[in-house]
């Protein structure tokens with residue numbers, strides 16, 4: 001196979017050392033942060049619906065609250081009720097239950113006998129009650145009355161007790177003590193009686209309106225009116241006059257809805273609704289970070305040299321920007337709606353409260369994103385979080401309930417609850433919101449029993465310890481400023497946990513740190529790691545050159561320029577019910593060297609372990625054992641340095657649908673710390689090389705698979721990395737674009753180490769300096785394509801068309817003893833001639849040209865047509881991978 005020579009129209013910058021565009025020393029943290037913020041700005045500005053939804057949420061909420069407020073104001077508008085309903089209380093309601101007595105009469109003084117008889121008679125006539133059934137004399141002593149009531153429980157609705165003087169009730173009656181009904185005032189001829197009301201069987205009346213007295217009051221009034229009428233007649237009137245006193249009940253003329261007048265929706269439920277805008281930002285940030293993780297976009301950035309610090313910082317800045325916009329949108333909309341909370345509270349205090357709370361929630365989003373792997377789980381988690389958050393928020397809307405938690409005399413469990421709740425930012429937010437709204441917004445004043453207008457919120461109030469009277473006890477509550485500080489503390493604590501989890505959970509950064517990483521002085525840069533020497537790498541892996549079981553796999557490489565792999569392995573454990581069941585040995589004790597200026601093609605069947613090897617070398621997967629160095633840097637400890645000199649085209653495209661190819665190249669170029677003008681020039685050039693210059697400003701989301709692949713190949717060369725790793729770079733490309741990609745790869749390999757995995761034997765043949773074949777994670781062979789063909793191939797092969805294949809086979813075996821029959825089917829015969837017997841090829845040529853005499857001439861007579869070819873790499877591959885028996 002003829003190798004494609006680099007075309008003069010393609011230019012590529014030299015590797016880092018000789019690169020004229022070597023970046024000036026810059027602060028990578030700020031540079032990376034800036035470019036990531038720029039990237040996030042582009043992504044969000046192109047996800048316009050989601051961004052507008054985020055910014056518009058506060059406006060919707062304010063409009064919703066305003067309509068609720070309008071409705072409440074309309075419903076609770078106060079009017080003076082000048083003519084309240086009056087209820088006539090003349091008819092004594094009859095009691096419930098069979099055999100019950102509506103009015104029972106008792107007296108404790110014989111002098112009263114005459115009066116009581118008159119009363120019974122009068123009421124029975126006036127109320128149309130049957131004597132002995134509805135009205136009855138029950139007793140003439142108090143003790144008899146109690147005996148009667150004890151024996152006839154719930155049988156009498158009202159007892160009218162006429163009595164004079166004071167008398168003892170014996171202890172045996174259970175109630176004991178002195179009963180006094182002597183209240184005759186000297187000078188007045190008063191008749192005193194007591195009404196004993198049994199509310200259990202009191203007959204209910206369907207009263208009209210809210211102004212009606214309670215049924216018990218109603219019954220008392222009616223009985224009193226009836227008894228008084230009778231007494232009046234007894235003393236003054238005529239027994240048969242049937243005159244009665246009528247009673248009517250009526251409220252004072254007063255404002256209606258007095259308790260709801262001045263109601264403020266923001267004070268009442270504001271904390272519930274204003275919780276939503278920061279939560280929308282929380283959800284958007286959480287989902288976007290998890291999406292970058294799931295689609296390996298973060299890994300892509302890391303592989304190209306971005307560290308975690310700028311990554312999180314850029315997200316924090318993005319979150320801050322959203323918070324600022326969303327909070328101001330909320331404030332402006334609330335001011336426009338005339339909500340007292342916002343009108344009378346200084347702007348910096350409102351801004352500070354909402355910003356601090358929103359940032360704490362963004363940190364919570366960071367924390368959750370370190371635990372969640374997929375966007376689907378991120379959606380589920382965030383919805384669950386919002387739902388639970390809203391329920392809690394509903395409970396926390398009542399600031400009095402929060403204040404109650406600060407009382408001194410609470411049981412221990414309640415104090416623990418308060419401490420736990422104060423770790424939850426929305427709790428502190430609700431408290432601070434309640435503190436402010438109970439001053440600046442209209443609020444319910446329990447002393448006055450009505451809603452009072454809010455006042456300007458003074459700055460001094462912000463730092464003042466709040467003291468409230470709760471059921472007669474003074475409760476001291478932390479100041480609003482303290483609550484804001486606690487929210488800041490919550491945010492910092494959450495960020496710290498997120499930072500820790502990000503380091504120790506493997507799916508976050510590829511290679512996880514040990515759980516004690518923060519104790520290492522190397523982590524903080526207090527100690528510098530010593531560069532490994534070659535011999536150390538070898539002995540780390542339990543190998544050295546003398547003991548090397550497969551010396552051909554390790555060539556003489558410059559340790560600081562190429563790649564050395566020693567005894568590298570990766571085992572994956574598969575879990576079922578949290579227990580490891582099977583173990584996959586994806587890479588098995590692999591050792592080899594790749595020198596600089598060499599392109600190594602790695603061949604292997606599906607699942608052979610090629611991608612795993614590449615993932616280990618790029619730091620996405622941690623090796624289970626063994627070691628490797630890239631340009632002298634240890635993959636276990638110096639991945640940060642390796643990534644600065646690494647360009648990767650991963651197996652799955654790591655691209656943002658919302659960015660254009662040009663923006664991708666600028667993004668990665670800036671991550672490689674190239675100056676902006678160089679990045680722009682390089683981007684244009686690379687887009688030409690992969691034939692994407694005509695779509696350089698189109699969004700990648702609209703690209704075909706092959707176009708994305710070409711862009712990925714172009715990205716791998718950004719920043720002139722010393723090492724380029726290409727994992728199946730031409731998959732999905734059409735033949736023309738594949739050849740263009742090959743040209744690009746050939747130029748890339750000038751002066752660098754390139755590792756390429758592929759399933760295309762032609763690609764390996766065309767591009768590689770050396771080829772290695774991996775089978776089930778083990779390195780089976782390594783060498784130039786030609787040497788592998790020589791070692792593993794069948795030599796030259798001759799394909800012959802004949803009409804007498806059996807006869808020809810016999811003759812060939814006699815005349816060419818080195819030839820081996822590979823295939824005999826139909827009229828075609830394929831024989832191979834080993835490389836060490838190449839003189840037999842010459843003999844075959846001469847025979848076919850008629851230059852040989854003797855019995856050998858029979859060969860020419862039996863052959864109709866023939867052709868000669870070399871062993872292909874595919875055959876080598878089939879043989880090495882065990883798919884084809886050696887002939």
Ligand SMILES: Nc1ncnc2c1ncn2[C@@H]1O[C@H](COP(=O)(O)OP(=O)(O)OP(=O)(O)O)[C@@H](O)[C@H]1O
Pocket residue numbers: 572573584585586604605606607608609610611612613651
């Ligand atoms: N995260 C993982 N967990 C469990 N097993 C894995 C994991 N990643 C890879 N493997 C297993 O390791 C083996 C090697 O996989 P790898 O992706 O490296 O193969 P490959 O040679 O790249 O295959 P292909 O050519 O199909 O891409 C496979 O059996 C695969 O199932």
